[in-house]
Amino acid sequence: MSTFSFASLRRPLLAVALAGAASVSYAQGGKPECLAPAKPGGGYDLTCRLASNGLEQAKLLESPMLVNYMPGGIGAVAFNHVNGVRKNDPDLIVAASTGAALNLALGKFGRQYDASNVRWVGALGVDYGAVVVAADAPWQNLEELMADLQSNPSSVVIGAGGTVGSQDWMKAALMAKSGGVDPRSLRYVSFEGGGESLAALLGGHIQVFTGDLAELKPQLDSGTIRVLAALSDQRMDGVYAEIPTAKEQGYDVEWPIWRGYYMGPEVSDAEYNAWVERLQKLDEQEKFAEMREARGLFPMSKFGSDFDSYVKSQVEEFRGLAKEVGLVK
């Protein structure tokens, strides 16, 4: 990693590349920036846009927030970048999610790093895992599915949008474990993202899809799928109100997918607190609640030290789980 600041170089370059593309002006220095550690268009992009559009609408920033992309290593490249080059940049927040905590726990961001290498600012929204089957599937609830899994784990084909060890796989593994089924005995197929998995479910190529609640709305409306369980601590509202949680069916499994942000490890307390306060204020706005709902997210209000300790304990918990399900030794 080179030591000169990319920030000073990137803005004029971007301005050239995107001339006329955006209504913001790209003057140098002091501009708030959200880094999405992925290619444009994915979940991290949405996370950054939630902050940037929200803060702009609520007028909580003096100048518009720039969204930049740094794909690579499912977030590892950006995590290394913040720890190497932009340790104390007071204008930079980086999008993160449950997946980042899982990767930290699995050592995928580099063995030398853990959750304490960055400053966790806060989360603005959350989605929840869901156990989904086609509308004509034989199972009406989680118990019936679990009974089949218990008698023969490999008789059911489970698919989702990530590899073994990803958070999509963790949902399936934890679900199995909560019913006393060994996660390693599951027949698991990984696809590229939720869309492909959903297509495979509708086409009958897989029987169970461990997806996210919010992405299922169109299929729920049209009745082509059945959600056996929401992996949340309590039932959600609206179209999701009929969906029972795994917990109320007697299986102790939860999978929140939070959407939040971190900053460099050497950002001063004053700058860090300013961001915490900014996000907190945003979270209280009614207009922001509408925006969050439009992006398929449920409310989650965790900021500052509250959020910091939440992420750290989550990473610890994942580390234990990873050992239990045989991902790390």
Next chain:
Amino acid sequence: MWDFLFQGFAVAVSPLNIALVMGGALLGTLFGALPGIGPINGIAILMPLAYTLGLPPESALILLAGIYCGSEYGGRMSSILLNVPGDAGAVMTTLDGYPLAQKGLAGPALGMSAIASFVGSTLAIIGLTLFAPLLAMVAVKFGPAEFFALMIFAFASMSAMMGKDPLKTLIGAVLGIIIATVGVDSGTGVLRFTFDMPELYDGIDFVVLIIGMFAISEILLMLEHSFDKSSDKQMAPIGRVMVSMKEVLSCKWSMLRSGVIGFVIGVLPGTGASVASAVAYTTEKRVVDKEDTFGTGDMRGLAAPEAANNAAAAGSFVPMLTLGIPGSGTTAILLGALMLYNIQPGPMMFSEQPVIVGGLIASLYLGNLVLLALNLPLAGVFARVLTVPKWVLVPCIAMLAFVGVFQLHSDLHAIYLMLGIGIFGYLLRKFGFSLAPIVLGFVLGGLMEQNLRRALAISGGETGILWESALSIGLWIAAIIVMVAPWLLGRLKSKSAAAQ
């Protein structure tokens, strides 16, 4: 049932929306023409603009559809003029497009590709209008086993491209497959060939690969020629500018066949313009290339991939609009745009949101008309890029490539990787390898491996799943036919010649 289309046209022909579709088409053409910034990034970058302008949802979608169509048109320009594909779908366009430009036919080639793009898109949009809900149900029947058989068919078709040096084509395809294995293994999460560098976890980025392979190696070749004046392959002076009616008519069947192929492949979730143009090109080479002129500047070899990649782009709207499942990276971003407006595409969308669906389809029709009207007269203007001296052109391509790649990665590693791939590509070209099989091997190989692994994971290791369904059996038979037929035909011919 046609209500949605009438309502759609009523929405699309309002002055604001016509202006938006034209503006979007123009912006999209620019984005597509820049090496490295294809439709996905163009739309991702411009999407916030549509939102901040406070446009109503149908207008925002119309703007984005204009950009999408435009960037599919723009991607071909650098393919034809510079032998540098602007995005994945334009790789096959270089095969006959660049030789045409070298012959001094850059103007007609650009004109032809605009017409082929128009024909392909229009066919696909008609298909989208008529059959969308029906097709979506068939598309989901296409599972991992069927995709694997489709990839086998695509590889078998590639044997048509082998030409004079089958061994080098084969080595090229295998190299592409090898490059596709870098990164996190999609089945198990194991890291393969990443050498502990997180930059390689996600594999080699397609844009980095094609810019390195094509643009950087091209620059190195140009540099070499500037030292060695004797070997300087001078471009033929630019001849006539307009494509002739005769040329267009000679391509009509190629365009129609390729448009249908492109649409069908575009409808399948997970495959897109790159696979569609490869299958269309190799099919056309088998069907019409009797004198073996494909690859040397044959208009039909240009029309086929252009019709197919545009048809695939329109085809990928089918699963998005009917199932809410994005069929390509670009439609995934459009899906995100719809969600910003609290609209969830899905099976009910045609009946519940007729204005949006109709408006989108109508604006696809209009966008393509605008683009044809824009591109035909401008072909001559764009062709004049070739009159720019190389010492100006070379640094400009290099700069655009570097900016494009850096903008997408915010990281210098991608640049280093691109340079390394460029040097590798240069060496390959010096040894007489063609680059297209490498890129195809990369695209098809990745999909082939993933789907084979998925199919076997579903069946628990039972290989029977690969030829279980009628669809996959059909594809296997087609693959065998394209492999064996030319050889059999050749034997028959020589036998009958001997008998005479």
